[in-house]
Amino acid sequence: MTQAIVVEGLRKKFGQREVLHGLDFAVEPGTVFGVIGPNGAGKTTTMRCLLDIIRPSAGSISVLGEDPRRAGTELRRRIGYLPGELHLENRTTGRRVLEHFAAISGPVDQRHVNDLADRLELDLDRQTRKLSKGNKQKLGLLQAFMHKPELLILDEPTSGLDPLVQQVFHAMVREAVDGGATVFLSSHVLSEVQQAADAVAILRDGDIVTVSTVEALRTAAVRQLRFNSTGTEAHDVGALLARVPGVANVAVRELPADGHAAGTVEATATLSGHIQPLIQELARLNLTDLVLEEPDLEEAVLKLYSGGDAPSNAPHSLGASKQPEGAHRA
């Protein structure tokens, strides 16, 4: 089976400014592929290139086995698209918007539309100008999903949706994938993507920093560790932790006797990598409390982002943080 999307050496220049510097990635059919990056990284530009809304300056694109530049209308009938900035006409209703797009990209099963609208709790007969941002976004999702496309290209799909509706959206994505569709979605927040995506590309300043699975990101990410134990000297607890690969920032102290069992030691550390070696070491201790936090993928990704532009930001943030401190002291 051919890949759903293949992008090779994709470059895009607007005038003199190059915003995509040669992207390479491929999306396997029947998977969810997430692109994460801060605003301005090139996510929207990449998606618009896939839909032939803008044209690459260099490189090749294949979408569902076809070149979007040449394939024409039949290809776009097989794609559902949610733009990053969704604009809707004012003097119309959701139903009429959907009917229009159905007339272009149909056929559309009306029961499917009604079903999706029910699940998203969207009133299709309201005037679009009276819809909240979240409700407009639901309408945008509906027009992307309604003709059951083979490929969904969704730019910041969860933006403006409250958590409950996000769950509905994730269910819709899963159902689409179960039905054989491929989903290509973007976000500037990893936590929104990690739930849905099989693979994640991290985009920064028009370059792909890494393509990885959410699982691999999770392994690479740093977790916070904190535990209390009794019966072991603080010094020995520290030594034990130091033996575990991936453990860093170890801090150990003996807790004061009041409120705790005598000789309670509290330890904090960070862990990156696998947890099994840590658990094996901790099993030697007499633990009274243990917290191993959910890995902060956000942190992991932010580290990747900040790789390039740290020097330019540093003086600015330094100056900003110093001033109030000084004022406070005076």
Next chain:
Amino acid sequence: MPRPLPLFTKALTDSWRSTLAWALGLTAAIMLYLPLYPSIGGSSQMQQMIDALPPGMTKALNYDQIATGPGYTQATLFGLIGFLLMSMAAVGWGAAAVGGDEESGLLELTLAHSVTRVQVVLERALAILVRTAILAALVFVLVLVLNGPAQLGIDVGHLFGAVLLFAALALLSGTAALFAGALTGRKVYGVAVGAAVAVLGYVFNAVGRQSTNVEWLLNLSPYHWAYGNSPVANGADWGAVTGLLCISAALIALGALALQRRDVGV
């Protein structure tokens, strides 16, 4: 099920309010101007007043011919107020069709669906053509209705030709606006270019008629191509009808080509 010409039907139905508003404006203008002909244009007093005006001014306003019913209709309705209203309508529609749609961010999503860009331009141009035709037909009927009561004495065939030129002239401004909008993606450029075609055409005609030294300006004036021989009085110049429609068709084709070749929404 896919319907035929979805963009055309949408453009037409979405703009019924504006079409109705322009129709009301044209109706009001016709109802105000034409019934006054017996007391203004046809009266000898008025003729004396016009004779007293500087000849340059009467020529610029086409008032040199308002002593006859067809001349009066030509000068006041087709040459001035009707021309103004119809051009504004067509320019507004033309500028909104692609440039305005792109600027408001709507075009991106439309193009992501199963349409071609050429289809977008052509269907929307067709919607402008139909709306212009509706307004022109209304003008034709209203003038015909008033022809007897207002003692205008207009030949029906000549009126038909004049209305055709009236529509073709407005369509030219509208398609110029469409083209500029499709080329730039900005509504304001569409309005500017469309309005320039209408206004410069009018000004070149007004100035060109002043003396033989500046007569060459008339050749650059679509307004003069259409109205130079007073079609309400003398019948249409069919070459002008064809010429105007051909330029409009060319502008539509160029608009489609321009949109086809560029990035949208950047």
